[in-house]
Amino acid sequence: MGIELKKRYQLFIGGEWVDSASGETFQTTNPATGEVLANVASAGKEDVHRAVDAAWKAYQGGWRRTDAGFRGKSLYRIAQAIRDNSEELALLDSLDNGKTLNEARVDMFMAAECFEYYAGAANKLEGKVIPVFGDRLNYVLREPLGVVGQIIPWNFPLMMAAWKLAPALAAGNCIVLKPAEETPLSALRLGELISDIVPAGVVNILTGYGPEAGAPLVEHPAVKKIAFTGSTEVGRQIMAHAAAHVADVTLELGGKSPQIVFPDADLDAALEGVLLGIFYNEGQQCSAGSRLFLHESIYDNFLKKLIERSKAINVGPPQEPTSQIGSLVSKEQQKRVLNYVQLGVKEGAEVACGGKAPAAPELKRGCYVEPTVLVNVANKMKVAQEEIFGPVLCVMKWSDEKKMIEEANDVQFGLCAGVWTKDINKAHKTANKIEAGNVWINQYDVFAYGAPFGGYKQSGIGRELAFDTLLHYTQQKNVNVDLSGKPSRWF
Numbered sequence: 001m002g003i004e005l006k007k008r009y010q011l012f013i014g015g016e017w018v019d020s021a022s023g024e025t026f027q028t029t030n031p032a033t034g035e036v037l038a039n040v041a042s043a044g045k046e047d048v049h050r051a052v053d054a055a056w057k058a059y060q061g062g063w064r065r066t067d068a069g070f071r072g073k074s075l076y077r078i079a080q081a082i083r084d085n086s087e088e089l090a091l092l093d094s095l096d097n098g099k100t101l102n103e104a105r106v107d108m109f110m111a112a113e114c115f116e117y118y119a120g121a122a123n124k125l126e127g128k129v130i131p132v133f134g135d136r137l138n139y140v141l142r143e144p145l146g147v148v149g150q151i152i153p154w155n156f157p158l159m160m161a162a163w164k165l166a167p168a169l170a171a172g173n174c175i176v177l178k179p180a181e182e183t184p185l186s187a188l189r190l191g192e193l194i195s196d197i198v199p200a201g202v203v204n205i206l207t208g209y210g211p212e213a214g215a216p217l218v219e220h221p222a223v224k225k226i227a228f229t230g231s232t233e234v235g236r237q238i239m240a241h242a243a244a245h246v247a248d249v250t251l252e253l254g255g256k257s258p259q260i261v262f263p264d265a266d267l268d269a270a271l272e273g274v275l276l277g278i279f280y281n282e283g284q285q286c287s288a289g290s291r292l293f294l295h296e297s298i299y300d301n302f303l304k305k306l307i308e309r310s311k312a313i314n315v316g317p318p319q320e321p322t323s324q325i326g327s328l329v330s331k332e333q334q335k336r337v338l339n340y341v342q343l344g345v346k347e348g349a350e351v352a353c354g355g356k357a358p359a360a361p362e363l364k365r366g367c368y369v370e371p372t373v374l375v376n377v378a379n380k381m382k383v384a385q386e387e388i389f390g391p392v393l394c395v396m397k398w399s400d401e402k403k404m405i406e407e408a409n410d411v412q413f414g415l416c417a418g419v420w421t422k423d424i425n426k427a428h429k430t431a432n433k434i435e436a437g438n439v440w441i442n443q444y445d446v447f448a449y450g451a452p453f454g455g456y457k458q459s460g461i462g463r464e465l466a467f468d469t470l471l472h473y474t475q476q477k478n479v480n481v482d483l484s485g486k487p488s489r490w491f
Contacts, residue, residue, distance in 0.1 A: 003088050009040045009184070011047055011207060012191040014054035015200025020208070021046040028184055031098040032318050032327035032366040040184050043208035048176070048216040051204040052223060055147040055174035058201030064144055064172050068123035071170055074197050075119035081193040082112040082162075089186050093157050094318045096183040098327030098367060099281055101319045110447070111162035114465070117449035118166035121467055125171065125474065135484040142474040144172035145224040145248065149217040151238070152187065153229045154180035154329050155284040155389075161187050163464050164227050165203065171473035176204045176223070178214055182329050210234070221245040225473065228252070229286075231387075232412070232458045239461075250462035250472055252286065252454060254387040255415030258408040259289040259444065260430065263297045265420035266442070271305055273418060273444040274393070279313060279371050280445060282325055283391035284333070286459070287416045289444055291377075291384055292395045293404055299397045303375065306395075307353045310371040315358050317366075327366040328390060334367040337390030341372060344383035344394070349374040354391070379407040387413070409435045414456030418444040437463070 008025065010017040018041075025039040043051075082089065089111075090104035097104075125142050132138040150164040157179060168175055179187035184207040191205045206213050218226050218241045225248040228238050232253040242249050259277055261270045277289030294302055318326035328334045334357065341355045354372030357363075369390055377384050377394040384394045398404035408417065417436040421427050431439040437455040440446060447453065452463035462472050482488065 003091055005038050005185070007038060009038055009188050009207070011041045011043055011051075012188065012195075012203070012205040013047070013051045014057070014204065015195060020044060021050070026181060026209070028096060028182070030095050031329050031331075032368075034365045037095060037185065040188075040207045043178075043206040043213040045212070045216040047206055047208075048213060048220060051176045051206055052147055052217075052220050054201040055176055055204055056222060058199055059144075059146055059174040061199075061201075063174055063199060063202050064146075066172065068125065068170075068172070071172065072119045072122035075115045075122060075166060075170060077197045078194050079112040079115035079119065081197070082108060082115065082158075082190075085189075085193060086112070089158055089189060091319070092186040092189055093183065094326070096185045097154060097157060098318055098329055099284075100323050100326040102321070102323075103281055103326075107156055107159040111159045113449055114159070114162040115166045118170040118470070121167075121470055122170035124467070125470060132480070135482070137481040137483055139479050141477040141479065142471070143477055145473060145475055146173060147223055148173050148175055148225040148227065148473065149220070149223045150175055150177045151214055151217070151226065151228045151230065152177065152179045154182040155281060157183040158186040158190060160229055161190065163229075167464075167469040168227070168473045169198070169202070171470050173473050174202050176206060176217055178206050178208070178217060181207065181209050215241065218242055218247075219244065223247055225249065235460065248472070250464070251460040252462075252464060253415075253458060253460040254413055255286040255288065255455065255459055256291060256385065256387055256411045256413045257287060257289050257416040257418070257436065258291045258293055258434070259418040260293045260404065260408060260420065261295060261298065261302065262419075262421035262423070262426065263295045264422050266422065267298060267302055269442065270420040271302065271309065273420065273440075273442075274306065275309055275313075277418060277444040278393040279310075279325060279391050282328055282369075283337075284329065284389050285445075286387070287438070287445060288389075289416070289418050290388065290393060291379075291408070292393055293398050293408060294395060296397050296399045303352070303395060307373055310353050310373050310393075313371045315360075315363065315368055315370060317362070325368075325371060325391060327368050329367065331367050333390065334369055337369050337388055337392060340383055340386075340388045340390070341374070341392060344374050344377070344381060347381040347383065348376060348378070349381060349383060349394070350376045352395075379410060385411055405430070405433050409433075412458045415454075415459035416440070
């Protein structure tokens with residue numbers, strides 16, 4: 001495997017590695033082989049309380065008042081630690097998640113870049129002075145929230161941890177981080193790497209299941225904010241539970257994003273963008289361009305090339321350099337994706353390619369799904385409305401632009417969209433009409449730190465990756481000073 005895994009991993013609380021209060025553990029497995037990778041401590045309510053207490057102790061003990069420049073330098077050191085250990089971290093995510101090692105390496109690059117961006121932003125948070133009546137000084141401070149809870153998904157384990165940790169730390173908060181139970185190993189290794197960079201208790205890592213560890217974290221009255229990336233269904237539950245003690249939330253949820261190809265587009269570039277948009281990370285990404293709208297004049301030619309290219313994609317063991325698609329994260333996820341394909345067929349769609357697990361004997365033990373293209377899809381079908389979260393593309397033909405835009409928007413989600421055209425006016429007008437938080441023109445799945453990422457409608461609340469994300473981890477304090485020296489009167 002290239003690295004030596006521990007047989008047993010503990011929780012990271014208050015700068016120490018400790019067993020869960022119950023002593024219980026769970027197994028994390030390699031979905032590509034079914035092999036057990038390690039036993040991991042399973043946190044419960046008591047552990048959540050220990051971690052929150054440790055975080056508050058660190059916050060009140062000095063982290064909240066730590067010089068912003070020092071926090072920034074700490075984030076630079078974390079970025080460098082990720083870079084120095086990127087091959088190990090990438091292999092951990094590839095083993096734990098099933099994604100290809102090449103994709104996991106990209107994740108490590110993105111994670112380091114995230115910490116570097118917020119390292120530079122840490123000392124850029126500013127207050128303001130407000131002109132008010134009379135002889136007064138009125139100013140606004142931005143202060144950290146305190147202790148925040150962060151719940152990480154399994155599709156980009158370390159990169160999503162970076163997206164959450166970096167801005168929260170830069171703003172001066174302390175954190176209780178819960179990685180997904182399917183993919184805990186890279187977060188735990190990150191805890192080891194940062195243990196001598198930030199003070200004890202500033203970052204705490206709890207592994208475990210949602211009901212036992214995630215729910216108590218969301219419900220804890222001393223947790224001032226919950227940041228969550230995952231399904232819309234779970235996001236709704238988190239929002240409801242956080243409301244009980246009026247905690248802030250940032251939710252990055254599901255997507256069913258359209259890719260719109262106009263007849264004047266660079267069709268070769270569009271084809272590459274469509275393939276990337278649906279098959280990258282095995283289709284297990286909320287930004288996946290899972291609905292393809294092809295104009296009728298280019299439909300047949302484009303679809304032919306799309307099917308040829310999809311069939312030629314190499315599905316193979318994640319650590320093999322030639323593998324383009326690895327394993328899905330679990331047998332449960334594999335079953336879910338394949339069930340959606342069968343549902344699409346029942347609804348009247350046709351499988352143009354893929355639609356099943358690969359037949360290769362060496363892949364039988366894994367959770368693989370072939371790159372799949374469904375045609376004859378109607379936008380009202382469940383496969384076109386619900387997030388499949390796998391390598392399944394739904395293709396629809398259009399001729400009426402107005403109707404096509406209506407269908408592109410006719411889903412509960414509004415995360416991303418792709419627009420392919422050489423007509424710049426048409427591109428901007430289409431982007432304006434699309435109900436999504438992110439619209440890519442003549443490209444897809446391109447992320448830039450400093451540019452906000454988040455969704456409309458039921459794709460979430462708040463934004464990540466941007467400078468404004470720092471503001472989501474702060475609260476405003478208004479200070480009003482009477483400079484007149486005269487006594488105040490109430491009548």
